[in-house]
Amino acid sequence: MGGGSLANGASIFTARDCQAQGDAERTVWLADDTKVSAGVKAECRICGNRIDNREYTVREMMFGLRHTFPYFECSQCGCLQIATIPTDMGAYYPPGYYSFKPASPPPEPRRTLRDRLRVLRDRFVMSRRGVLGRLLFKIYPRNELLPFLVPVRLRTSSRILDVGSGSGLLLLQLRALGFKRLLGVDPFIDHDIHYPSGVTVRKSTVFDVPEEWDLIMFHHAFEHMSEPLETLKRCARMLAPGGCCLLRIPTVSSYAWEHYRTNWVQLDAPRHFFLYSIRALELLSARAGFKIADVVYDSSGFQFWASEQYVRDVPLVSENSCWNRSSSPTFSESDILKFDEQAKVLNSSRRGDQAAFYLVKNASNCSSL
Numbered sequence: 001m002g003g004g005s006l007a008n009g010a011s012i013f014t015a016r017d018c019q020a021q022g023d024a025e026r027t028v029w030l031a032d033d034t035k036v037s038a039g040v041k042a043e044c045r046i047c048g049n050r051i052d053n054r055e056y057t058v059r060e061m062m063f064g065l066r067h068t069f070p071y072f073e074c075s076q077c078g079c080l081q082i083a084t085i086p087t088d089m090g091a092y093y094p095p096g097y098y099s100f101k102p103a104s105p106p107p108e109p110r111r112t113l114r115d116r117l118r119v120l121r122d123r124f125v126m127s128r129r130g131v132l133g134r135l136l137f138k139i140y141p142r143n144e145l146l147p148f149l150v151p152v153r154l155r156t157s158s159r160i161l162d163v164g165s166g167s168g169l170l171l172l173q174l175r176a177l178g179f180k181r182l183l184g185v186d187p188f189i190d191h192d193i194h195y196p197s198g199v200t201v202r203k204s205t206v207f208d209v210p211e212e213w214d215l216i217m218f219h220h221a222f223e224h225m226s227e228p229l230e231t232l233k234r235c236a237r238m239l240a241p242g243g244c245c246l247l248r249i250p251t252v253s254s255y256a257w258e259h260y261r262t263n264w265v266q267l268d269a270p271r272h273f274f275l276y277s278i279r280a281l282e283l284l285s286a287r288a289g290f291k292i293a294d295v296v297y298d299s300s301g302f303q304f305w306a307s308e309q310y311v312r313d314v315p316l317v318s319e320n321s322c323w324n325r326s327s328s329p330t331f332s333e334s335d336i337l338k339f340d341e342q343a344k345v346l347n348s349s350r351r352g353d354q355a356a357f358y359l360v361k362n363a364s365n366c367s368s369l
């Protein structure tokens with residue numbers, strides 16, 4: 001009788017083995033309470049594979065609801081995905097969901113000479129343009145400002161669409177730096193938002209936006225979307241020549257997924273429908289007409305302290321969570337600093353649990369990458 005083997009040495013039967021014997025399905029449980037089901041099961045929505053996908057049961061732990069959801073990891077492309085999308089996702093985005101909180105515009109940037117100089121310096125960091133900004137940057141270097149946008153080399157005239165923007169905090173930060181052609185879309189906000197600074201966030205999806213854009217960005221939103229291929233194809237049609245599509249997402253091609261498995265905080269069932277591997281994202285991008293021009297890992301100590309809390313059955317939003325750092329009995333400030341240092345090491349070896357993917361259309365070059 002034929003069979004396969006997993007990295008941990010457990011034997012499995014393949015679907016082909018089972019079909020050859022007339023078995024409809026055969027399941028082998030592994031030591032860590034996950035299972036590999038051989039037989040015709042759910043189809044990977046990225047590559048179409050149905051064979052030898054590994055199943056997991058994952059709990060909702062952000063709010064501590066502890067509802068369980070089946071996920072499976074594709075044996076071919078490595079994408080981890082929810083087996084069935086719940087019909088009522090609204091229940092998992094309560095009014096207190098963090099990205100929906102009303103955004104406070106940053107302080108008016110042009111009040112003092114110091115503020116004006118800071119804007120010039122920060123604008124140079126974003127666009128690498130401006131003589132005075134360049135000089136100020138040399139004297140007062142600072143790289144932490146929206147670092148994921150630095151590789152894109154924006155101009156203040158760039159047209160920027162933020163998909164899944166929540167209430168639009170990032171757009172307000174860009175507005176404060178002088179960017180004007182900004183729009184956010186998010187289907188889960190209560191209603192359209194119009195800020196006094198001119199920034200608008202529409203209660204809609206990327207499919208409702210007609211304009212052309214230089215940068216279309218998803219900040220931890222793409223993994224929440226049920227139609228990733230159609231979404232990327234739509235972006236490819238909306239990007240201006242030389243434009244860039246930025247995906248900031250968690251990835252299973254990481255230490256945290258391999259170490260924590262169903263307690264990995266960024267699995268975030270059931271809100272995250274897809275946890276992409278590098279291979280899965282390459283496949284998806286290619287099918288949408290993109291290529292990945294660059295990947296920058298930007299994980300933090302969050303992957304450690306929050307996953308460790310899940311191991312201890314402590315929800316992310318709870319009294320004992322480091323989410324409320326001042327009152328956390330689990331980890332001290334010094335512990336968290338150590339976790340942040342460990343994350344930097346993972347990022348430098350491309351093993352962090354989240355990254356920024358810079359996509360450009362095939363046969364074109366992003367102006368900045």
Ligand SMILES: [Zn+2]
Pocket residue numbers: 044045046047048049074075076077078079
């Ligand atoms: Zn797959």
